[in-house]
Amino acid sequence: MILTSPQRPGSLRAEARAKGVEVLLYEAGEGLRFDEAAVKTGVAGILRVLRHKGMIAGRETVARPLSLLCTSSTWLRAPAGGILRSYKADGDRVQPGDLMAVVTDPFGEREATLRAPSAGIVVGRAMLPVVNEGDAIYHLAKVSALGAGLPVVAEPVFDEDEII
Numbered sequence: 001m002i003l004t005s006p007q008r009p010g011s012l013r014a015e016a017r018a019k020g021v022e023v024l025l026y027e028a029g030e031g032l033r034f035d036e037a038a039v040k041t042g043v044a045g046i047l048r049v050l051r052h053k054g055m056i057a058g059r060e061t062v063a064r065p066l067s068l069l070c071t072s073s074t075w076l077r078a079p080a081g082g083i084l085r086s087y088k089a090d091g092d093r094v095q096p097g098d099l100m101a102v103v104t105d106p107f108g109e110r111e112a113t114l115r116a117p118s119a120g121i122v123v124g125r126a127m128l129p130v131v132n133e134g135d136a137i138y139h140l141a142k143v144s145a146l147g148a149g150l151p152v153v154a155e156p157v158f159d160e161d162e163i164i
Helices: 012-018 036-052
Strands: 073-077 082-086 099-104 111-115 120-125 136-142
Touching: 073 120, 099 136
Parallel strands: none
Antiparallel strands: 073 136, 082 099, 099 111, 120 136
8 A cells, every 4th residue: 555645844754855865655564563574575665666766786576466556544533432342454445334443441331333434445553452532543545446546535644643
């Protein structure tokens, strides 16, 4: 999934761009953990980009499936504080109204549901079981036709530190 986002003034990306340097930011895995598969994928991607730009020698690798391009996404937030039961994982495709998660009080007496507001693909999610009302639970990339990679004009993509 390729998400485009505006540059923030003062960020490394913005400063590099101001000097004419192209920037590609790879995000994968889970915060505060090493994910070997995500690291290997990132390194392989860096090497492909360097080869494509003629910065290193080597032959082109086998063509991979096309990436989906998304120019808008939205964060789905916890409707209440409590214990999170998540029903969707990274990469899952969802339709409007799909049950994403349930947040219950510690005794399971009260439940608040979180449903998909639109079609999309889950590109990130909370991993901790305890949430506060308003916490970011799912990052949903919006696409007009799942699998087609067609962007939908909607909310802009924000960096996580802009929304916390």
